[in-house]
Amino acid sequence: MKFFLGLLSSFGVLVSSFSAQVRPNLILIMADDFGYECVTANGGESYQTPNLDKLAASGVRFENCHVQPLCTPTRVQLMTGRYNVRNYINFGTLLRTETTFGSLIKSAGYATGICGKWQLGHEVDSPQHFGFEESCLWQQTRRPPRYANPGLEYNGVEKDFTHGEYGPTLVNDFALSFIAKNKEKPFFLYYPMMLTHSPYQPTPDSPDWDPTISSENKQQAPKHFADMVAYMDKMVGRLVAKLDELGIRENTLLIFLGDNGTGAGTPSRFKGTDYKGGKGSTTENGTHVPLIVSWPAVMKQGRVSADLISSTDFLPTICAAAGAQVPENVDGVSFLPQLKGEAGAPREWLYSWYSPRQSQDMTVKEYAFDQRYKLYRSGKFYDLSADAAEKQDLSTTTLSGEAAAAKAKLQAALERYTDARPAKLDEEFMASGKGKEKAAKKGKKKKKEE
Structure with a gap:
């Protein structure tokens, strides 16, 4: 009997050890044009986000996640783990020489899928080239309507819908199907949503939903933004319900964030004050996004973290969770230890090189900041705790104490990237058709102004 009990005990230890080593499923959801102020759990007062709030209540809610102010720059940083200064060439392009988390996670033995908004090149094989075995995308080979x-494009094959279907629902259907198909093995699903980007149109849950709409120029109204937030949250809830149904929720690492600030000027109420979306701006309302992480097998109760998180940090974090190799040239810092309740190695500052490279906008803004202070390469310096809108430049003010120390720290951070931009990136861009076209437009505009 003692021998039998001993075997049972040993078996229990082995099972426990195996369970601890089972790699988690990975789901990374990114909402489009969805700022920090939109989530109720963050202090938002204008929208209903019950599913995100529920994830936050039992997971980790980060208060200081910052990304790039625009869609493509954030997507490039997120997928490569590298700052835009190193590899961003122009809006709508991800250089095919880059290594993404899709390729890295696939190499670690995961099934990989991507669904939602692409916007990173029109090549038919782009998703597969960057490591995603299956795909359901909008704006891959063309730019048709995204909503009604x-x-x-399903695995690069174009498909048009004309019977009142709703794009975000179709994409969510693909996500649920991918999860169900791969439930017996570890999988990675990257889900860059189409919602809540303009045009602000009715959703199937809106009172004025019209299934005959075939243009993104119809039925646009600011009031529909709230409907779109609610529907986006509903799609998150639908995905979580599928994980529960399949019995794989416990060991699924689910990450949700926004890709940049809410659409410029979109009004909301946040912590008792009026708050306007700042997409495209390097101020807080353009870069501050929600970050909520849930992993029931590891996180047993809700926590809030003030750690600084960059869009470059997601690649090393999910690679660490999957046991995948992380390239030496990434700038991101894994925050997996913080997810596990450990101290980790929190960042002391965040860095950004931001250049839209969209239309004629070739400006560059480079800056470093922490939870309180922000320093631009130009020398402008701000106390964000008192001046989040960056109205009062302190660069000509005599600084002392905490402010002086912060400025020195941030200056040292900027100096690390003084020569980080490869000259060939801009040379290649200007040699391309897009570069010549933009240079010509810029020249005509300057001549006209003169």
Whole structure:
């Protein structure tokens, strides 16, 4: 009997050890044009986000996640783990020489899928080239409507819908199907949503939903933004319910964030004050996004973290969770220890090189900041705790104490990237058709102004 009990005990230890080593499923959801102020759990007062709030209540809610102010720059940083200064060439392009988390996680033995908004090149094989075995995307090979009666690409094959279908629902259907198909093995699903980007149109849950809409120019109204937030949250809830149904929720690492600030000028109420979306701006309302992480097997109760998180940090974090190799040239810092309740190695500052490279906007803004202070390469210096809108430049003010120490720290951070931009990136861009076209437009504009 003692021998039998001993075997049972040993078996229990082995099972426990195996369970601890089972790699988690990975789901990274990114909402489009969705700022920090939109989530109720963060202090938002204008929208209903019950599913995100529920994830936050039992997971980790980060208060200081910052990304780039615009869609493509953030996507490039997120997928490569590298600052834009190193590899960003122009809006709508991800250089095919880059290594993404899709390729890295696939190499670690995961099934990989991507669904939602692409916006990173029109090549038919782009998703597969960057490591995603299956895909359901909008704006991969073309740019049709994304909401009512959309056009999508399934594994590069174009498909148009004309019977009142709703794009975000179709993409969510793909996500649920991918999860169900791969439930027996570890999988990575990257889900860059189409919602809540303009045009602000009715959703199928809106009182004025019209399934005959075939243009993104119809039925646009600011009031529909709230409907779109609610529907986005509903899609998150639908995905979580599928994980529960399949019995794989416990060991699924689910990450949710926004890709940049809410659409410029979009009004909201946040912590008792009026708050306007700042997409495209390097101020807080353009870069501050929600970050909520849930992993029931590891996180047993809700926590709030003030640690600084960059969009470059997601690649090393999910690679660490998957046991995948992380390239030496990434700038990101894994925050997996913090997810496990450990101290980790929190960042002391965040760095950004931001250049839209969209239309004629070739400006560059480079800056470093921490939870309180912000320093631009130009020398402008701000106390964000008192001046989040960056109205009062302190660069000509005599500084002392905490402010002086922060400025010195941030200056040292900027100096690390003084020569980080490869000259060939801009040379290649200007040699391309897009570069010549933008240079010509810029020249005509300057001549006209003169």
